[in-house]
Amino acid sequence: MADLSVNVCGIDFKNPIIPASGVFGYGREYEELFPLSKLGGIATKGTTLHRRNGNLAPRIAETPSGMLNSVGLQNPGIDHFIDVELPNLLTKDTVILANFAGSTVEECVEAAEKLDQTDVHMLELNISCPNVKQGGAAFGTSCEMAAEVTSQVRKATSKPLVVKLSPNVTSIADIAKAVEAAGADAVSLINTLLGMRIDINTGRPILRNNVGGMSGPAVFPIAVRMVWQVANAVKIPVIGMGGVSSGKDAIELMMAGASAVQVGAAIFTDPYAPIKIIDEMNEFLDSKGISSVKEIIGTVKPW
Amino acid sequence: MKYTQGKYRILKKSAIAKEMYSFVIECPEVAAIAQPGQFVHIRVDGFTLRRPVSICEINAEKGTLRIVFEIRGEGTAVMARLNEGDLIDMLAPLGHGFTVDPEYKRVVLIGGGIGTPPMLPLAGIYGEKASVITGFRSANAVILQEDFKNTGAETILCTDDGTLGIHGFVTQPFEELAKSGGIDAVYACGPMPMLKNIARIAAENGIHCEISLEERMACGIGACLGCACRTKKNDEEYFAHVCKEGPVFNAEEVLW
Numbered sequence: 001m002a003d004l005s006v007n008v009c010g011i012d013f014k015n016p017i018i019p020a021s022g023v024f025g026y027g028r029e030y031e032e033l034f035p036l037s038k039l040g041g042i043a044t045k046g047t048t049l050h051r052r053n054g055n056l057a058p059r060i061a062e063t064p065s066g067m068l069n070s071v072g073l074q075n076p077g078i079d080h081f082i083d084v085e086l087p088n089l090l091t092k093d094t095v096i097l098a099n100f101a102g103s104t105v106e107e108c109v110e111a112a113e114k115l116d117q118t119d120v121h122m123l124e125l126n127i128s129c130p131n132v133k134q135g136g137a138a139f140g141t142s143c144e145m146a147a148e149v150t151s152q153v154r155k156a157t158s159k160p161l162v163v164k165l166s167p168n169v170t171s172i173a174d175i176a177k178a179v180e181a182a183g184a185d186a187v188s189l190i191n192t193l194l195g196m197r198i199d200i201n202t203g204r205p206i207l208r209n210n211v212g213g214m215s216g217p218a219v220f221p222i223a224v225r226m227v228w229q230v231a232n233a234v235k236i237p238v239i240g241m242g243g244v245s246s247g248k249d250a251i252e253l254m255m256a257g258a259s260a261v262q263v264g265a266a267i268f269t270d271p272y273a274p275i276k277i278i279d280e281m282n283e284f285l286d287s288k289g290i291s292s293v294k295e296i297i298g299t300v301k302p303w
Numbered sequence: 304m305k306y307t308q309g310k311y312r313i314l315k316k317s318a319i320a321k322e323m324y325s326f327v328i329e330c331p332e333v334a335a336i337a338q339p340g341q342f343v344h345i346r347v348d349g350f351t352l353r354r355p356v357s358i359c360e361i362n363a364e365k366g367t368l369r370i371v372f373e374i375r376g377e378g379t380a381v382m383a384r385l386n387e388g389d390l391i392d393m394l395a396p397l398g399h400g401f402t403v404d405p406e407y408k409r410v411v412l413i414g415g416g417i418g419t420p421p422m423l424p425l426a427g428i429y430g431e432k433a434s435v436i437t438g439f440r441s442a443n444a445v446i447l448q449e450d451f452k453n454t455g456a457e458t459i460l461c462t463d464d465g466t467l468g469i470h471g472f473v474t475q476p477f478e479e480l481a482k483s484g485g486i487d488a489v490y491a492c493g494p495m496p497m498l499k500n501i502a503r504i505a506a507e508n509g510i511h512c513e514i515s516l517e518e519r520m521a522c523g524i525g526a527c528l529g530c531a532c533r534t535k536k537n538d539e540e541y542f543a544h545v546c547k548e549g550p551v552f553n554a555e556e557v558l559w
Contacts, residue, residue: 025526
């Protein structure tokens, strides 16, 4: 039994596996299937200052080895999150990353101020949602905007601040360096890649939003590449995600430089995916005689 | 337990119409708690997303469920290649089903096309109290007529092209029944235009109306918020989710 624990920004995780924001709600639905305490952490559904209805349906489309979504940050608002969902999550013996977003810098700051007053373990600032018109990805696609929102949010909280990055940029390493300089404690990547499908019988896009974020196994090699580039560009920890669906994938992303790994679309295929990934990582490490998962972080030997 | 995920054996497979298949599946823990109107979420090898399929029969004593599905695309085509004895990976039972009221004296069950299967468990419960109106494109797409007759329910069959039964849509015989009075509730599943018309006729005639909706879905259990449906809650617009708050909704709550 290898030691699977990792430490990110001073927070201890019993293992590196975290269901990604948006696929896991606030954990209630999956708790019917397994104890949440088995997870390294949980990144909660993206919360905004005010309740959001999200986009019209259809919000889901399948793609080869993946999917598109255009949910559009539907959520009950931060007060509901803090009053109802967070107290329940904090009893589950796992690290809670509160994912939040805003349409303006001020909204992000106000949300961070509210979260700072709670016992949540980490904040994950989403500057990369491809499905909302204002804010969201707009912050994440320019170094100046990314740095500005990060530095303002930084002032609003003393909790570990993770900034979640968009892959829909020319150089994700440059954005990562900008948020690092602005005070981020860690970065998480990749959010979804902007994609589109069309029903050729009707000529209509399948998503009512026309475009949406692509995730699933098809994006995994892009995630590996971007995690590797970012890990080489910054000194702060990197939380990797993007198409991880097996323990071997998680190991690969950690070798590329991730200190922890989020799991998204794989949970839709197999609701037990996070648990199986943890078990498979353990088996792999044991088979290689590696005593701690920490030993593999960033150990890729590039040509 | 609300739902579970597992691999279950297919006991019986039959082709029941053009590109329509029926599986009887041995899954005692699911059959023990499944309710009419609920669905199962099926993993298909090689695909990221599961396929939601409504439950067509629940036999808690034998520990079996029956599902009926149509080949709609690549995923359901792979599903249709499964055979008797094979295992099928299901997350089930899911969703909020139909409300059954033993006090009801007369109900109408309406199924359009592949919306017909979830009406069968209701027919099994209401029996002679039920009138079942089903509509299909054409005679070669007609399914489950014998199954409905075996429940003791009255059956009314419609086809769009008149090749079998009444030439026309299900709304026509429903409107006649609704106007004749004495109907406590109508339950329906099928295409949106059909459901919208049924809801209108039910409202005009003061009949309680429950409809089962369909939407593209990911998690199936209410976590991902993919399968949104516009509804009203406390007079405010609210995006409910077909997988958890549905698939069955009170028609009065739905914003068309």
